[in-house]
Amino acid sequence: xxxxxxxxxxxxxxxxxxxxxxxxxxxxxxxxxxxxxxxxxxxxxxxxxxxxxxxxxxxxxxxxxxxxxxxxxxxxxxxxxxxxxxxxxxxxxxxxxxxxxxxxxxxxxxxxxxxxxxxxxxxxxxxxxxxxxxxxxxxxxxxxxxxxxxxxxxxxxxxxxxxxxxxxxxxxxxxxxxxxxxxxxxxxxxxxxxxxxxxxxxxxxxxxxxxxxxxxxxxxxxxxxxxxxxxxxxxxxxxxxxxxxxxxxxxxxxxxxxxxxxxxxxxxxxxxxxxxxxxxxxxxxxxxxxxxxxxxxxxxxxxxxxxxxxxxxxxxxxxxxxxxxxxxxxxxxxxxxxxxxxxxxxxxxxxxxxxxxxxxxx
Amino acid sequence: xxxxxxxxxxxxxxxxxxxxxxxxxxxxxxxxxxxxxxxxxxxxxxxxxxxxxxxxxxxxxxxxxxxxxxxxxxxxxxxxxxxxxxxxxxxxxxxxxxxxxxxxxxxxxxxxxxxxxxxxxxxxxxxxxxx
Numbered sequence: 001x002x003x004x005x006x007x008x009x010x011x012x013x014x015x016x017x018x019x020x021x022x023x024x025x026x027x028x029x030x031x032x033x034x035x036x037x038x039x040x041x042x043x044x045x046x047x048x049x050x051x052x053x054x055x056x057x058x059x060x061x062x063x064x065x066x067x068x069x070x071x072x073x074x075x076x077x078x079x080x081x082x083x084x085x086x087x088x089x090x091x092x093x094x095x096x097x098x099x100x101x102x103x104x105x106x107x108x109x110x111x112x113x114x115x116x117x118x119x120x121x122x123x124x125x126x127x128x129x130x131x132x133x134x135x136x137x138x139x140x141x142x143x144x145x146x147x148x149x150x151x152x153x154x155x156x157x158x159x160x161x162x163x164x165x166x167x168x169x170x171x172x173x174x175x176x177x178x179x180x181x182x183x184x185x186x187x188x189x190x191x192x193x194x195x196x197x198x199x200x201x202x203x204x205x206x207x208x209x210x211x212x213x214x215x216x217x218x219x220x221x222x223x224x225x226x227x228x229x230x231x232x233x234x235x236x237x238x239x240x241x242x243x244x245x246x247x248x249x250x251x252x253x254x255x256x257x258x259x260x261x262x263x264x265x266x267x268x269x270x271x272x273x274x275x276x277x278x279x280x281x282x283x284x285x286x287x288x289x290x291x292x293x294x295x296x297x298x299x300x301x302x303x304x305x306x307x308x309x310x311x312x313x314x315x316x317x318x319x320x321x322x323x324x325x326x327x328x329x330x331x332x333x334x335x336x337x338x339x340x341x342x343x344x345x346x347x348x349x350x351x352x353x354x355x356x357x358x359x360x361x362x
Numbered sequence: 363x364x365x366x367x368x369x370x371x372x373x374x375x376x377x378x379x380x381x382x383x384x385x386x387x388x389x390x391x392x393x394x395x396x397x398x399x400x401x402x403x404x405x406x407x408x409x410x411x412x413x414x415x416x417x418x419x420x421x422x423x424x425x426x427x428x429x430x431x432x433x434x435x436x437x438x439x440x441x442x443x444x445x446x447x448x449x450x451x452x453x454x455x456x457x458x459x460x461x462x463x464x465x466x467x468x469x470x471x472x473x474x475x476x477x478x479x480x481x482x483x484x485x486x487x488x489x490x491x492x493x
Contacts, residue, residue, distance in 0.1 A: 034403075
């Protein structure tokens with residue numbers, strides 16, 4: 001028996017297949033994860049992501065603290081509600097976690113970090129916050145619903161109060177607004193437009209049911225994974241971990257190197273690789289043959305194992321298998337991937353694979 | 363929950379067997395098996411004319427979750443395959459005992475039928491599986 005979100009009973013009522021995810025009992029799918037995938041690409045789907053960790057950071061030196069804690073630079077956040085994707089590194093330049101940080105004002109930020117890394121993240125954040133006299137408060141009485149897909153925003157708008165709706169409609173991507181108890185963020189993990197809406201836990205069931213009533217389809221973690229993979233988004237513990245530098249995980253764009261005098265955890269360790277070419281890189285793979293790419297399959301070039309698949313699955317949109325793989329920096333063109341005793345050719349491409357419902361890889 | 367038709371026989375490895383005539387048998391995977399595997403994305407079938415032997419792998423069903431071998435519950439020769447699965451592997455999910463059948467075997471040793479389970483025995487095995 002794992003931890004349960006405020007929506008657990010709703011998942012059961014909808015016939016969800018429940019699986020353990022980082023100690024939480026979460027819905028894998030509600031019948032067909034491929035159907036759910038299509039609903040998000042074509043209409044609108046909703047995900048319960050309340051198992052994630054929400055942390056509020058407050059203090060006079062909050063900004064200074066986050067400039068030090070995070071590899072991306074919170075100085076980029078200038079207007080209230082602005083969001084930033086970033087890694088949190090250890091001293092070796094490995095990734096402790098990836099997260100989204102929101103800016104409210106110079107003394108108040110919010111972070112959303114992964115469920116699977118909850119304990120070590122809290123210890124890491126609290127351990128470093130003390131020196132800056134920043135308070136770290138986990139939000140536990142909230143639920144987070146991701147509503148994603150081409151129709152997602154208008155569906156959510158239909159359920160908001162006039163005041164909330166006005167604020168939401170004005171949101172640019174990667175911006176959020178708090179209104180009448182709802183924290184509405186134009187972010188997501190699917191490659192589609194939409195919102196992540198944080199609501200008080202005791203309002204979660206009502207909001208979920210109202211969304212369902214107006215035709216927003218429940219979507220489980222299974223489709224969440226294929227959607228993010230098609231969208232070319234990394235998953236912590238698959239594409240990166242404490243032993244992997246963000247530069248070898250396709251995340252160089254999230255490391256703010258300038259200004260040179262900003263000292264953040266991991267900077268010194270990354271310095272030698274930042275201006276050189278890292279030994280390994282993260283690439284996309286497409287399998288044109290029948291078969292499914294899966295994590296840990298070996299990648300072979302000229303008869304030698306050179307790397308492995310970090311995440312792989314069947315892409316419902318493309319009708320074939322896609323994957324991320326970590327390989328030496330000079331690998332391109334075609335590789336072989338070993339699966340079930342066979343070696344099948346795969347094309348090396350630059351992710352993402354799908355944007356707004358269509359193939360888009362190079 | 364998944365259903366287990368009583369007119370079929372079952373193998374421990376979750377295949378079902380339907381008698382079509384005295385010596386030809388249609389084979390598929392159980393509703394329970396397809397439910398465990400989730401959405402099917404590829405099905406690899408044996409060839410017509412191929413010899414299969416009992417409890418040996420002769421097909422593969424691959425879902426979003428995993429690839430799984432299918433073991434022939436009977437020895438004999440493959441006399442038909444369900445070609446509709448090539449383009450519509452999800453038939454296995456939608457109709458495991460009907461349109462989602464995999465292949466038909468002309469059995470060479472009918473004594474092997476005694477090694478298969480009744481629906482009741484399969485239900486019991488399945489509930490052991492779940493705990």
